[in-house]
Amino acid sequence: MSGKARVRARRMPRAERERQMLDAAVRVIGRHGYQAASMDEIAEAAGVSKPLVYLYLHSKEALFTACVEREARTLIAAISEAVGQRDPADGQLWSGLLAFFRYADERADGWRVLHVQARTHGEPFARLADTMRARVLGFVTALLTSAARAADGTRDLGEHELTGLAHALVGAAESLATRAADDPALTPTASARTLMDFAWTGLGGLVAGERWS
């Protein structure tokens, strides 16, 4: 084994172990809350010693920050990978929303860390959550802008207005994900359908009996 390969062999387990620690931390913090979560419990759930958690992630605050950042990256990657660039605008929106609600369902602890815990335990974490949310908003604004351009709606919809619509859509999605977390009978498909009905067809169409399809 060359020197380089040995270094790589030592490094791989580190990345893997760090991933295990973050998985454990997200699980413990998502379920019991940041305040109640102890480093002992997180180390045990990760199957490592507590000093090793401190060695890798330095402090409970740094571990929490790393969890928030990783969950945000995972969510954004899931959405952007799901959206087919060549689909029609409503198809892109549907795929993106479905990916979002699936993330919130399958990684329920991650979603709680990102949306609830990061906003519940003081301002540095809340600011980080805002920064991560701004990235999602940017993505959604771009998606709506290309949708409007495809339909030649850019004559009517300015950048400022499209940003406003993105804020409305993201807020509606967050609210429905919170609802789904409280009601296990609600599937990601059901939430995505409700939001497509709301956001695409609009209440005006809905009360008149229309539906998005």
Add this chain to the structure above:
Amino acid sequence: MSGKARVRARRMPRAERERQMLDAAVRVIGRHGYQAASMDEIAEAAGVSKPLVYLYLHSKEALFTACVEREARTLIAAISEAVGQRDPADGQLWSGLLAFFRYADERADGWRVLHVQARTHGEPFARLADTMRARVLGFVTALLTSAARAADGTRDLGEHELTGLAHALVGAAESLATRAADDPALTPTASARTLMDFAWTGLGGLVAGERWS
């Protein structure tokens, strides 16, 4: 002066003073955050002594709880008073949204206490904020239900679906109020118009050049 009148005379200033303390607390907590806000600062802003604040509101936690409850009551009253029961459904929604964005604009500190501070400082306050939000959701669900009934859309829209639409609408409104708080150029009317376009006309209509009017 009879005994009863004397009691009433002593009681009136108490209610008034308590209101002043809450006003001051909302201002200080809304601007500097719950953690940074001191009872000294709140007492000074209210023009009373610190022991008097403790006598009336017992603790910083109790004072904060009273602030959250009062702001939620004020917001709900503003919305429900604005909605004319005999207006068409979209007119009712417009009035309700305008009242909401006006509250968030005129009582910016109150909105920050309710929506940001109550969710940023631990779970008992976050739970209270959720309870208050559930009341708003109930009101909006009832409004959408009567809108659907008026348009005979109840054949198509079940209770569960209407609750989902209410969650979407409330989440969208919160998100736009947060945006408006960060951008002083955005008026309550502009935010209400964006949300009516989004929620009533829908993105499908908007990209095709439609607007709510």
